[in-house]
Amino acid sequence: MNYSLKTLNFFDKVYYVVRLIPKGRVTTYGAIATYLGAPKSSRMVGWAMNASHKLLDVPAHRVVNRKGILTGKFHFESVFAMQHLLEDEGVAIIDDKVVQFNMLFWDPNMELDTVLL
DNA sequence: TGATTGACTATGA
DNA sequence: TTCATAGCCAATC
Numbered sequence: 001m002n003y004s005l006k007t008l009n010f011f012d013k014v015y016y017v018v019r020l021i022p023k024g025r026v027t028t029y030g031a032i033a034t035y036l037g038a039p040k041s042s043r044m045v046g047w048a049m050n051a052s053h054k055l056l057d058v059p060a061h062r063v064v065n066r067k068g069i070l071t072g073k074f075h076f077e078s079v080f081a082m083q084h085l086l087e088d089e090g091v092a093i094i095d096d097k098v099v100q101f102n103m104l105f106w107d108p109n110m111e112l113d114t115v116l117l
Numbered sequence: 118t119g120a121t122t123g124a125c126t127a128t129g130a
Numbered sequence: 131t132t133c134a135t136a137g138c139c140a141a142t143c
Contacts, residue, residue: 038138043125
């Protein structure tokens with residue numbers, strides 16, 4: 001396993017950043033990956049989310065793809081769980097897409113000054 | 118060890 | 131906006 005504390009840190013950082021997402025806001029896999037210094041590893045963020053199933057603290061529902069589509073909903077308990085969680089936080093969802101995604105988008109690169117690396 | 122996979126993204130049509 | 135394709139990189143098998 002190791003080979004890389006870096007890799008492990010990557011996952012941990014993903015969880016850390018995701019937990020920082022304010023309620024009622026959303027971000028993207030790419031934004032998180034970029035913030036972690038690996039803009040090309042957006043898929044790894046998704047992979048981390050997949051592993052985050054065990055971690056109840058990770059609000060994976062606040063992470064969508066760059067179009068604002070809830071592509072990860074199928075990985076939740078039900079395909080409506082993700083949408084419902086977001087709506088409960090005040091995020092409107094229509095046709096699996098975040099309404100006014102551009103406004104609700106929370107970019108860690110812009111909002112956070114802390115450097116985790 | 119090597120090939121496949123995936124909650125993605127950028128680009129071009 | 132949507133569709134298809136290519137590139138990405140770590141985890142899985």
